[in-house]
Amino acid sequence: DVKVTQSSRYLVKRTGEKVFLECVQDMDHENMFWYRQDPGLGLRLIYFSYDVKMKEKGDIPEGYSVSREKKERFSLILESASTNQTSMYLCASSPTDISNYGYTFGSGTRLTVV
Amino acid sequence: LAKTTQPISMDSYEGQEVNITCSHNNIATNDYITWYQQFPSQGPRFIIQGYKTKVTNEVASLFIPADRKSSTLSLPRVSLSDTAVYYCLVGDNTGFQKLVFGTGTRLLVSP
Numbered sequence: 001d002v003k004v005t006q007s008s009r010y011l012v013k014r015t016g017e018k019v020f021l022e023c024v025q026d027m028d029h030e031n032m033f034w035y036r037q038d039p040g041l042g043l044r045l046i047y048f049s050y051d052v053k054m055k056e057k058g059d060i061p062e063g064y065s066v067s068r069e070k071k072e073r074f075s076l077i078l079e080s081a082s083t084n085q086t087s088m089y090l091c092a093s094s095p096t097d098i099s100n101y102g103y104t105f106g107s108g109t110r111l112t113v114v
Numbered sequence: 115l116a117k118t119t120q121p122i123s124m125d126s127y128e129g130q131e132v133n134i135t136c137s138h139n140n141i142a143t144n145d146y147i148t149w150y151q152q153f154p155s156q157g158p159r160f161i162i163q164g165y166k167t168k169v170t171n172e173v174a175s176l177f178i179p180a181d182r183k184s185s186t187l188s189l190p191r192v193s194l195s196d197t198a199v200y201y202c203l204v205g206d207n208t209g210f211q212k213l214v215f216g217t218g219t220r221l222l223v224s225p
Binding site: 004033035040041042043044045059088090091092101102103104105106107108110 | 155156157158163213214215
């Protein structure tokens with residue numbers, strides 16, 4: 001079974017802290033994604049990566065950065081956490097061809113910034 | 115990326131067939147139609163994908179008319195555990211196509 005594992009299920013951080021959200025996939029997928037999900041707004045794409053050391057901005061990259069040093073790991077970094085970054089964060093991965101397969105998502109990290 | 119429109123919510127009862135329609139008027143020639151299911155506090159899960167006509171798997175069926183401007187996800191004999199949010203997406207099948215999720219359809223199945 002394809003697995004996408006997010007390091008924390010719940011996280012509480014203080015305003016101004018630097019926050020790292022880790023995501024690891026075990027299926028040798030080329031592509032990895034970070035989304036955030038907020039009530040009434042659906043899932044919004046923050047950043048994605050096609051390959052190691054490559055990254056592309058999604059729709060809402062402000063206040064975030066990412067790192068992909070190894071193929072299986074994609075980290076989301078909140079440089080200076082703010083309360084408006086309180087959200088559910090979802091990591092996903094996919095192969096280059098997603099026919100009949102789609103994206104595989106992790107279970108999410110619910111981040112609260114106080 | 116083609117925009118999709120689907121109902122915000124639907125209600126059903128156990129044992130009924132549920133059909134959720136999605137409209138995607140600007141679908142491109144290379145685009146596929148994909149549906150995901152999301153339970154509370156979990157990430158979305160791929161359900162089914164199609165290009166035209168009908169696709170069926172063990173979970174659902176997907177009906178796509180000839181003009182491909184809409185599609186219908188059909189869930190046969192739903193149970194309480196089918197209560198979830200269902201997302202319709204269109205895009206080509208390369209992973210380079212970043213998926214854009216709308217707000218989905220919230221399906222509530224009652225006893």
